Amino acid sequence: MKSKKIRNDLILIISLLVTFATILVVLYISRTSANLIANIYVQNHIVKRVSLDGEDQEFKIQGTNGELTIAVLNKKIGVKESNCPHKDCVKMGYIGETNRPIICAYNQVCIEIEGALVNDIEI
Numbered sequence: 307m308k309s310k311k312i313r314n315d316l317i318l319i320i321s322l323l324v325t326f327a328t329i330l331v332v333l334y335i336s337r338t339s340a341n342l343i344a345n346i347y348v349q350n351h352i353v354k355r356v357s358l359d360g361e362d363q364e365f366k367i368q369g370t371n372g373e374l375t376i377a378v379l380n381k382k383i384g385v386k387e388s389n390c391p392h393k394d395c396v397k398m399g400y401i402g403e404t405n406r407p408i409i410c411a412y413n414q415v416c417i418e419i420e421g422a423l424v425n426d427i428e429i
């Protein structure tokens with residue numbers, strides 16, 4: 307009777323461990339496969355799509371009134387330099403989430419992140 311209880315406890319512990327490990331694996335996969343893409347629009351047209359999962363980079367975008375220097379840094383994207391008067395787009399910093407776009411009204415530039423999120427994963 308006692309050994310049966312120990313065996314049951316073992317089974318419980320092992321199944322807990324397996325569950326825990328599964329959760330960790332799923333979290334890991336969903337993180338790595340999030341594959342964030344930033345769409346950069348000028349006057350509502352996509353001029354560039356850039357993956358945030360790649361290497362850090364910098365490039366220039368021609369806005370309606372001048373040039374913006376966009377930078378990808380640590381899986382985030384932001385405006386590094388801009389010729390706009392108030393620099394609101396630069397002040398917005400770097401975004402790595404899907405819910406908050408960066409807008410430069412002066413140059414009619416919008417940077418928006420799209421993501422293929424956790425829904426795509428089949429367990």
Ligand SMILES: [Zn+2]
Nearest residue numbers: 388390395410
């Ligand atoms: Zn701006």
